[in-house]
Amino acid sequence: MSTPEVLRLPSLPAPQAVGRTGTNIVSALPPPSSDPAYTVPSLSSSTSHLQVRTQALQLAYGLRRVVKLAPGDVVGIFSSNCAEYPSAVLGCFAARTPCTLANALFTPRELSIQLADARAKVLIAGPGQLDVAREALVSLPGVQLYSLSHAAGSLDQCIWDFCVPGKELCDEAVDDDETALLCYSSGTSGAPKGVRSTHANLRATLSLTVAASPRSFTTDEVWMSVLPMSHMYGFGYHILLTAYLNVHVILLPGRFDPHAFLEALEAYRVTAAHIVPPIAVRLTKDDLPRAYDLSSLREWRSAAAPLGDKLGTLLEQRFGAPLHSLYAMTETAAICLMSRQGEPVPPGSAGLLAPGVEGKIVDGELCVRGSNIMPGYLRRPDANAEAFDEEGYMRTGDLVRVEMHRGVQGEEEAWIYVLDRKKEVVKWNGFQVAPAELEDILLRHPAVADCAVLGVPDYAVREEERGSEQVLACVVIRSFLDAQNENAPMLHRSESSDTFSSAGSTDSISRESDSDTSIETHEISAPAKVSPTATAAGGEAYAAANPDAMLALAKDERVQLCTELRTFVDTRVAPFKRLRGGVRIVARIPKSPAGKVLRRVLREEIVRELRVEHGIEA
Template identity: 30%
Template sequence: MVKLYKSQFPDISYLETGLIPYLFENPNRIPDDKELFNDVHTKQSLSYGQVKDGILQFAAGLQDYFGFGTGDVLALFAPNAIDFAFPALGAIAAGGVLSPSNPRYSVEELRHQLELSDAKVLVAHPENIDVALQASALVGIPKRNILVFGQETIQGILPYTSVLMKERRAVVTPLTPEQARSRPCYLCFSSGTTGKSKGVMTSHTNAISAAAMIMYMEDYNDPNVNTRRGINCLPMFHQYALLLVLHVSLRRGTSMALMSQFDLVDYLKTIQDQRITNIWTVPPIILALAKDPRVLQFDLSSLKFAICAAAPLSRELSTAFASRFPNIKISQSYGLTETSPSGTTELVNDTAHGSCGVLMPNMIARIVKEDGSDAKVNEPGEIWLKGPNIMLGYIKNKEATANTVDVDGFLHTGDVGVVDEKDRFYIVDRIKELIKYKGFQVAPAELEGILLKSPLVNDCAVIGVYDSVQATEVPRGYVVLKPGIDASDKIVSQIQQFVADQVASFKQIRQIRIVDTVPKTASGKILRRVLRDQVKHEQQQQQNQAKL
């Protein structure tokens, strides 16, 4: 018998229209002069009216200069910036699709995304313009179609401010409910266990319904919406920050301090000086707040709520945070790029450390065991999710889509979880083999493919190993050296550097173990679970020795 878990909250209604009209609807009557974003580093700020105007101005420029329209894709290759919303939402306002990418991508990683997405325009940043030019040349994007943030021309690439920001403002074309359900507005990339990342097609309805779910739960947990001030250092190319910073800020008018990268002292000082009330974080930031002695030097009394997502927050770390900050309510959420990225979230008046909470409105779930039967309460199984926020599919990959979303509309997450007596979800393992390094997805197969190209490596396997010091998984490589090469610290460093030269920094192999053989099946498939069991045994031995 099928066991369905349904949200304890009633289904909520949401507009089935284009994303931009939804974000610009302004049901809270936000004044145009209210500060929406301020840059912690540059001290620049933008008002609610300036952000909306800049988005429409950028959209008009895309249409007039590039003939950009329905179905066209803009690739955004940049770190967080005060004007990130202009190209991010301007592409959608012009009728097209945004494909944001990690600003630390290598040439090959960016080339793959540009090629798969059929990007027409690329907006890069001065920090990574070299990579942007090389990748664009490989896929045939002309230099005329590449723009850069800032005010300066770099290597012949013009700033978008001089090319696109003219007098005209775009008039956003309304979408019918059917168009809103079927047309993508985002093409974010999610790593797959087979190596190359997959383009997740998120429709306008996916994005709107997910934002509506998040805001409903935020209001349930914290009804004082009009007094919120937030801070964001999470990368805005990732759906976690896209949904919260761009969507929710514009819809609600919530003022946000923006950081291009995390620095603990700047983070703490901003919370103190701007009287920040809400933070959206990942486990490594929670670790710093819970453990770092510098935290005690700042006045964080304004802080009321902390939301943690993107990677599992352990019971121990959640407890440590709550012990240091008894007046801050911490809540863990769970979702995937494929769920836009809503799924579950904790209720702050009924928390359980280690839990990722209960189903958001409009969500249905199953917990399915390996034999296809439904798991009982507190029995592990794969989490399947269903709702209006589930992606359209993977671009140009019908097979992967069919293997992930079944005929009944359930997304097979690949995450193993249990549900307790109160319908609270806990993530306990992963069927899929992705490594979550500080919230970023790292595919073992991709790193293994690179390792095998090294002249030093004969065979290899890569798994994620939890590092309690950093509160994250780290990629660890098990390497069999080529005959005649002796293991040494120098050889290990050379192998690590070989990989580092070809991938973004978050994908770098942090640990290497030299081994005689890699465990495999008779058909040659790597037995990662054997390696993970070895790690658990090692960690248990270390714990036992520490007790002696």
């Protein structure tokens, strides 16, 4: 076995910690001010930091004394962005009842899986998510459901009904390895897993983030929030750092509208806009009705997925404010690499290691260690063994390179560039899509013998306009006769073992259109435009190699099958997981001798075909 190539990165010492060891994250926050915390322009409403904190401590009292939860009992929060969301999260922290944040676009199936894995005792759902929540809890009768606000006509009890003026609670002392937040991530591979962020991790996030770019985190900040608070990026900035700095956040819930976004930037004199690449695409490419005064804007801060050099340049040229980078994972509690406001950023770089974060590159993969890094996945010793090495460094799954540039003080600094993912997870609009989850669904269809899901570039748009990968499925189909035989066993290989298992029929689902599900701001792209011929592309090339399956179906039948398979998946998952890249019929899925899908080999083959189809030179 060859010795791995290791490059140790220079690191800066950790900054002064926030709060004492063993302190609840809420107790570590400074006193709340009476200044506005959250303003929702569409509702003409504002909530102060004092109101947010008071409501949180009252909720903590209600959860512990009225709902009778014990420390360690998990509370699920399932809602789109609203002013009540931060109080619910901070209230859970104060009560020492870890909260698990569920994406507001989840289907009942996806929500029930997360709640079951987290072993949640309570679910707090937003008004727009109550129907999905009720359906999800049919299979989880022990979970209590409460609404996040008094929805008109709702029969569900509102969580704030348990709040009594003067009755507040915050358990100040905690164990430093005690879980505070339980977000779900696909990690370096596989299906989503619960990421344990402790009170100590969250305290470290505050000190490390502020130290990484001090000019970005002053007390006179006004931030724009269009990021889902259920995502670690949105939580870290628009709940945790907001409470720590007492800054003003402008909330724009709902579908992303670039005109409303720019008008709010102008009207509220926003100083920093936290975005993801697809938002940058809309801002640079949409026609604008007028010029906007963004002289207050000191930085764009992009994260959650790589933002190309050309797209970043277009954003800066159009609006003037400099673009700054942020690289983090759910597992690193919203901080890892970052560029500093007020200092030049090498184009395309993901940033510098934050103070207190140690890094090394092992055979091209970035590995990090620090007080912000999770202690591990929830009840997943196998995943933890894969994620951490013998020195305690966490493998990020991202392949990187390093360039040395001279800093403003004349010192050499190691800027890190993300090249590709070693892990299998696909990023769409900044959200993680686990191939294993979609493959499991596909393999339940009687026509599918084998499959692999991967991310590919969207060659339908120019390179500088690409903000995400497209999720594409490659399938090997059974023979036509087997596909029509309802009694044929649907055998598929389990991702977690070498055995074969028989998958039963899927549960009934409610179908929803793309236009009906764009209720959260990360769902900002138009539905994928995949022509029937493009959807079925690849069939002709593989006909000779797989005659029993391929030749049994006429061309129009293959097109119909690809469309059917895409619908089969898309109606069972949240919008951001849909197969916008379509379905391609292939003769085989390349695998290693151990049976592991050679996803990179398959991706290279598919990308070559896509480039030819779109007339792009190799």
